[in-house]
Amino acid sequence: MLADAALGVLADAGMRGLTHRAVDAAAGLPAGTTSAYYRTRSALLTALVHRLVDLDQAELRAAGERLPEPRSAAELAYAVLMLVDRRLTGEGRRRSLARYACAVESVRDPELREILVPRENPGRDAVCRFLAAQGVEDPEGRTLALLACVDGLVLDRVVRGGSVSAEEVEGLVMAALRPARGAGAADGR
Numbered sequence: 001m002l003a004d005a006a007l008g009v010l011a012d013a014g015m016r017g018l019t020h021r022a023v024d025a026a027a028g029l030p031a032g033t034t035s036a037y038y039r040t041r042s043a044l045l046t047a048l049v050h051r052l053v054d055l056d057q058a059e060l061r062a063a064g065e066r067l068p069e070p071r072s073a074a075e076l077a078y079a080v081l082m083l084v085d086r087r088l089t090g091e092g093r094r095r096s097l098a099r100y101a102c103a104v105e106s107v108r109d110p111e112l113r114e115i116l117v118p119r120e121n122p123g124r125d126a127v128c129r130f131l132a133a134q135g136v137e138d139p140e141g142r143t144l145a146l147l148a149c150v151d152g153l154v155l156d157r158v159v160r161g162g163s164v165s166a167e168e169v170e171g172l173v174m175a176a177l178r179p180a181r182g183a184g185a186a187d188g189r
Contacts, residue, residue, distance in 0.1 A: 002027055005026040006044055018044070069126055069129070070130045080169050081164065081166055149175075
């Protein structure tokens with residue numbers, strides 16, 4: 001409950017607004033409650049990041065289980081677009097704001113950085129299997145690159161506003177499917 005309230009405070013007020021008092025108020029609890037559980041701001045931020053990762057992992061697992069294994073680039077692009085839409089609207093947008101604030105903070109905090117390290121999940125695994133089935137060289141590396149590009153689109157739209165188009169996502173999927181530069185040159189193609 002406190003970590004969820006802290007997540008909301010971070011999304012609404014940014015890092016400067018994340019205080020024990022603000023979390024108490026957001027949770028509707030007496031002053032001092034948050035500091036009784038998380039003595040330092042660092043402890044509070046660590047709990048918040050753990051909760052954020054748990055929520056993200058649950059969302060990605062559910063998406064991976066709910067959507068069928070992609071059989072075409074169009075199906076993969078559609079699944080990615082649905083995830084992007086969730087990350088840019090409603091509660092997903094608020095969580096994206098918090099996620100990016102935590103990512104920036106983790107540059108100076110190795111403990112937070114370790115918590116935020118990408119985890120395995122059915123959604124990412126499905127992308128990797130799809131790319132491997134298409135004969136893509138280094139499907140794991142391409143999966144990470146594709147998802148990093150998608151994350152960049154989400155960050156851009158969180159900052160500038162707006163949505164991500166199907167064409168943008170399709171372009172990223174098609175780029176992930178392209179042969180590596182120089183592929184075929186060695187065998188005379």
